[in-house]
Amino acid sequence: MSVPERLANGIATHTRIVLVVLLLSTAVVGAGMPRVEDDSSLSQFEGDSPEAKALERSVGNDSKEGYFTSEQEKNTTRVQLITRGDNVLTRESLISSLEFQQELRANESINSTLAENQSIIGVENLVAVTTIRNERAAELNETSSQLQDGLNQTVGLQRQYEQLNESYENGAINQSQYQTQSAELEAQFDSVFETATEELDENQTAQYESAVQQARTIESQRYEIRSQTENPSESTEYQQLSEELEGVYRAGTAGVLEAEYAALQSEEQPPLDEQIAALEELSDDEYERILKQTLSSDGSDDDFAIALMPTSYDPGTVQADARMTLLSQSTTSDATGGMGGGAVSERIVDSQLDIRQLAETQEQDYLIFGGGVMTDEIERSMGDSLAIVGPLALLFVVIALLIAYRDLLDIVLGIVGIVAVLVWTFGFMGWAGIAFNQMFVAVPVLLIGLSIDYAIHVFMRHREQREETGTTDSVRGSMSIALAGVGVALVWVTATTVIGFLSNLVSPIGPIREFGIVSSVGIVAALIVFGALIPAIKIEGDEFLEKHGFDRQKRAFGTGDGRFSDALAVGSVAARKAPIIVLIGALVLSAGGVYGATQVDTSFQQEDFIADTPPEWTNNLPGSLQPGEYQVKNDLDYVNDRFQREDSQAQILVEGDVANPDVLEEIDTARSDAADSDVAYTLATGEADVQDPLSTMESVAARNESFNESFTAADTDDDGVPDENVSALYDQLFEIDGEAASQVLHQTDGGEYEATRLVIAVQGSASSSELTEEMRDIAGGIEDGSDGRWSTIATGDPIVFYIVEQDLLDTVLESLLITLVAVFAFLTVAYRLTGSSATLGIVTLLPVAFSVSWILGTMYLIGMPFNVLTGMITSLTIGLGVAYSIHVSDRYSLELERQGNVWSALRTTVTGTGGALLGSAATTVGGFGTLAFAILPALQQFGIITALTITYAFLSSVVVLPALLVLWTRYFGPDVSFDPSGTAHPATAASDGGVPPAGDDRTTDGDEG
Structure with missing residues (x-):
């Protein structure tokens, strides 16, 4: 046995x-089933490519900080809230948006997720804050002028007081006159002081009083020098006293108001009710002037308001059909967060849905786009898809099994x-x-x-x-x-x-x-x-x-006489009458399929899993089966066309001796190339959005006089790029604006600079292959010199995802080749060891290779790309195709040994085993072909291609394989009968596993022709 x-x-x-x-x-x-967790993030597919590792070094991950990871960046995710309308720059529109922000903050589930600083910032805030700061600046300037006038009057009065003392000492006036005039001057001193300090608090008054006393003392000393010297300006002591007096003036004006002036530069926004009141109190002319001031480009890199406007906006105008508000949410209590490849927590998802629901109650039209909203639609579309196709799939499976069983x-x-x-x-x-x-x-x-x-x-x-x-x-x-x-x-x-x-x-x-x-x-x-x-x-x-x-x-199923048996016998009939024609037809189709396979695109992006608007026929489904509304895909197209998506950024990472002046020269060239790139995102100003150490230093120099002096001094050849003392310049940059500096420079604990980067905003709709090629060319332009003092690599989510696309395609091709070779080796050895010819392994595998080419060619014809689901179709095709082919070949070999006649064995095989294959194929095709009715595009594609795969595998096994088996038997198989009359007798089962019963005198010496 x-x-x-x-x-x-x-x-x-x-x-x-x-x-x-x-x-x-x-x-x-x-x-172990309850231990299975879900992970829908795309970051898990990134692999270990150099680009993925470079991105991790740059921005870090959930467990490790990167070179340029700030705490605020690491622990926040952003929502893009876009206001749309005929003109969203009217005063009424901006006030309405500010009132909407008040409602957002009043909602506890939303407010609890908001980041601490600058959690909501939009054009409406910038215009209101500009208004408030202009008013406060005017008030401070008036107060400062009043303080300066008070000091001027004080110095003048002190000069009169010194003259009075001089007259008394010279005997020009008597003591009574001196006392009277002295009292009058002191009264004037008090009056000037009281007038100047009317708007000051206690501490400011004390500070100003100190300045007044110092001014009086210095002026007294200066008066004495003037009275004793013909040319006091030539006196060193007089010059020193004059300089001290200037310092006193600064301390008594700007110094007294230092905190107030600093508050004007603070990033903290005034309360929303103050912002609303500020806009309401403006005249129409004042509002238009401030709006133009806020939305006019001055050519600097700080045009943040412009970045909130669509690319079609004309800077400085008062008309726009859309504007953006950014809402930052804290993810510190979540495992992960973000809009890119990372997963979004349930807390963030719920809050973003609440934002969208609240937005629907507003008079203005709002578009809410964020990772939470996107995640919700992906998950809902999966559930809605299963709710629709589940009953249909179950129905098809049950019907097919009823027919078969x-x-x-x-x-x-x-x-x-x-x-x-x-x-x-x-x-x-x-x-x-x-x-x-x-x-x-x-x-x-x-x-x-x-x-x-x-x-x-x-x-x-x-x-x-x-x-x-x-x-x-x-x-x-x-x-x-x-x-x-x-x-x-x-x-x-x-x-x-x-x-x-x-x-x-x-x-x-x-x-x-x-x-x-x-x-x-x-x-x-x-x-x-x-x-x-x-x-x-x-x-x-x-x-x-x-x-x-x-x-x-x-x-x-399939045995005996009947329509199913006749249909299944088509393969055996074709194999008996024209096996060569069947083989040629399969080869021709396969050749076309191979060509199509080389043209199939590869796609790896979150958009592959975003649902389209459900078709109209779903409205006729019962209430519980009707899908919800899906708008993220349309919203995504709108954002890509008109605004900058937060996750659409490429990076050029430079590591090594980045304080070398040559690096800045290379970066200057690279950022110009990036700005000229076809894939770069263009702001409304017409300029590309590129952030790098040079642009950061230029921005800081524009608002800080001391840094501007250092920046200019370091540029000895006046080409706009510092060429000496770069490390010291970086140190000063960190001292003045550490947050901005840390976004483009990495400083070690020892104070060395080992990494820098260019962050290039790219178009959301840009081709990943074109984008990657452009960025690699730009990175390649930053030469590392002959001694490798620094290295450069292009990275960023779009580039890493492109690498995954290529890895996915390589996986499809490599696994296909390895599988075909390994299965070929296994089948040839297995058939050889079990007593059959090794060539039967080749014959068994050929239909599988045919069906693989057919399915890949079909993907090309219907425009279906490889993605994380359809990319597995070659494994599915081989897995199911080999199963079908082995069943047919094994049954044919068994029946051929048992019956001794090619045609009888073939008919028994295609009606017996073929019937089982038909039942299996029909059940699987019917059940999972229903995925074509899914809401989720990836499931639709997978359902269609899986159904076609199973169909091709079945057809190749019952139509093409019988012809191959006949040809194999004729030239390589055992010596059996080819007598056509052998098909006239009903086929019987291989009741003994293929060994003829005792006493069976069936001959194997048949007609070979």
């Missing part, structure tokens, strides 16, 4: 032991087996710590398809055995023989499919490697469940029912 026969006999004989062991194993493994118990057992396989698979994921992501949507599809395939082959072979006359009709005996006959094919299918999916281990993308491992585990689980657990349950169930008088003998 062979090994397969012993195993099959053991399973059929010891069913209760098998049940106990496997049910306990299922419970243990399934206990026509037996309630077998249908239930098939579904139970599928559930058990999924429990094993997801339980393994939980114990292994593998998170569920977008790719794993494909795993249930694959496993359900293979499970149905395994179940139908076992059940149908068992039915064939029970129909066979002259053999045992017991349930256990029939199942033992059926498992022995089909078991080898199931093992081979499992082995080759596992090989196919484990080929994904060569991928540099972690989730793809995990996908290969999980799929392989699930496939092995399918073999265990449908090769042992379900057969054991079926034996016990059938025996129980037969003891109670129920007939459990059922006809196998």
Whole structure:
């Protein structure tokens, strides 16, 4: 007795032991299911490319800070709130937006997420703050002028007082006159002081009083020098006193108001009610003047208000149909946050939905765009998609199984087996710590398809055995023989499919490697469940029912005479009449498919998982099945066309001796090249948005006189780029504006500068390949010299995602090649070791290669790209295609040995095994083809391409493979009969696993022609 026969006999004989062991194993493994976590972020796909590592060094990740990670940046995510209308720059529109901000802050769920500083900033705030600061600046200037006048009068009075003293000492006036005039002067001193300090507080008054006393003392000393010297200006002491007096003037004016002047430069906004009042109190002319002042470009890098306007806006005008407000939310209590590849917490999602809901109650039209809103739509579209396709898929599966099985118990057992396989698979994921992501949507599809395939082959072979006359009709005996006959094919299918999916281990993308491992585990689980657990349950169930008088003998699907048999026999008829034509036709289609495969695009972006507006037919669904509203995709297009998306930025990272003046020269050239790039985002000013150490220093120099002097002094050749004392210049930059400096320069704890970067805003709609090529060219222009003093690399989310696209494409090609070679080697060795020709392995694999080319060519024709789901289609095609082909080849080899006639063996194969394949294919195609009705685009694409894959795999196995088997038999196979009359007799089952019964005198010496 062979090994397969012993195993099959053991399973059929010891069913209760098998049940106990496997049910306990299922419970243990399934206990890991609750441990499975979700991870929908795209960052997990980034891999270990140099660009991904450079981005991590630059901005860090959840556990590590990068060169340029500020606490505010690390712990915040932003919402873009865009106001739309005929003219959103009217006073009424801005006031309405400020009132909307008050409502946002009054909402506790929203306000609790807002960042501490500058949590909401928009054009409305900038105009209101400019108004308030202009008013306060005018008041401060008036007060300062009043203080200066007071000091001037004080100095003048002191001069009179000195003259009075001189007159008294010279005897020009008597003591009575002196006292009277002295009292009058002191009274004037007091009056001037009181007038000057009317608007001052106690501390300011004391500070001003000190300045007044110092001014009087200095002026007294100066008067004495003037009275004793003909040319006092030549006196060193007089000059020193004059300089001291100037200092006193500064201390008594700007010094007294220093805190107030500093407050004007503070980033803190006045309360919203003050902002609203400030706008309401302006005259129309004043409002228009301040609006133009705020939205006029002065050519500096600080045109923040302009960055909040659409690219179509004409700076300085008072008309615009859109403007943007940025709302910053804190993610300090969340695991992750952000709009890029990172996941968004439920707290942030809920708050952004509340913002959108509140915006819908406003008179103005608001567009809310943020990571939370996007995440919500992705998750809702997945749920709505499953709510629509779930019932349809279940209906198709049940109908297909009803047609194939026509037996309630077998249908239930098939579904139970599928559930058990999924429990094993997801339980393994939980114990292994593998998170569920977008790719794993494909795993249930694959496993359900293979499970149905395994179940139908076992059940149908068992039915064939029970129909066979002259053999045992017991349930256990029939199942033992059926498992022995089909078991080898199931093992081979499992082995080759596992090989196919484990080929994904060569991928540099972690989730793809995990996908290969999980799929392989699930496939092995399918073999265990449908090769042992379900057969054991079926034996016990059938025996129980037969003891109670129920007939459990059922006809196998596709056998006997009928329309299904005739349809399935098309492959065998074509193989008998024109096998060469069938092969040529397959080759021609495959050649076209290969060409199309080279043209298939690759896509990796979050937009792939954003739902379109649901089609109108969904409005006719029952209320519980109707999908919600989806607007993020339209909003995303609007933002990409008119504004700068926060996550659309490229970076040029420079590491090494970045304090070298040559680096600044190279950066100056690079930023000019970046500004001229076709992919750079252009502000309303017409300028590109590029941030780098030079632009930062220029900005600080424009508002800080001392830094401007240092910056100018360091530029000895007047080309606008410092060429000496760069490190000292960086030090001063950090002292004056550390926040701005830290965004473009990294300083070590030892005070050395080891990294800098250019941050280039890019168009959200730019091609990832074009963008990457442009940025790499720019980075390549920053030469590192002959001694490698610094290195440069282009990075950023768009570039890293492009690398993932290329890795995804490489994975598709590499895994396809590895799988085909490995499966070819396995099949040739396996067939050789089992007594068949090794060439049968080649023949079995050819239809699979054909179907792969067909599906890739189809993707090109319908414009479907590779993404994280469709990129797995080659693994699916090989996995299902090899399964179908092995079943056909193995059954044909078995029937050929048993019947000795090519045509009879072929017809038995395509109607018996082909019937099982048809049931499996129809169930899987019907069930998962319903994904085409999903709301989520990625699921739609995956459903369509999976259905086509299964269809191609089935057709290639029952139409193309029979022709190949005939040609193989003619030139490489055993010496059997080609007598056409062999097809006239009804085919019987291989009741004994392929060994002719004792006494069978069937000849194998037939007509070869």
